[in-house]
Amino acid sequence: xxxxxxxxxxxxxxxxxxxxxxxxxxxxxxxxxxxxxxxxxxxxxxxxxxxxxxxxxxxxxxxxxxxxxxxxxxxxxxxxxxxx
Numbered sequence: 777x778x779x780x781x782x783x784x785x786x787x788x789x790x791x792x793x794x795x796x797x798x799x800x801x802x803x804x805x806x807x808x809x810x811x812x813x814x815x816x817x818x819x820x821x822x823x824x825x826x827x828x829x830x831x832x833x834x835x836x837x838x839x840x841x842x843x844x845x846x847x848x849x850x851x852x853x854x855x856x857x858x859x860x
Contacts, residue, residue, distance in 0.1 A: 782835065784828055788819055795828070802832055 779798065784805070786793040793812070797805040806829055812818055813825035 782832075784831060786820075786824055786828060788824070791819055793820060793824075802836065806832060 782797050782799075782802075784795040784797075795805055795808070809825040809828055812820040813822045
């Protein structure tokens with residue numbers, strides 16, 4: 777995990793919804809999206825929450841792919857029983 781700050785923004789007409797979160801607060805950010813969607817005083821909808829939630833989850837998947845090793849080759853330190 778990195779200490780980077782993630783930025784997620786939604787522009788709806790003259791309104792701006794901007795969410796700043798780090799890797800440790802992704803779950804809390806997802807909960808906040810739900811709270812905003814359930815608030816009738818906001819124009820933020822459940823569709824907005826779903827789209828932004830998907831963006832958060834996709835960023836996790838992209839990060840996992842980027843940090844995964846490209847090849848899974850045995851290392852010299854791996855113990856293999858090879859008979860000569």
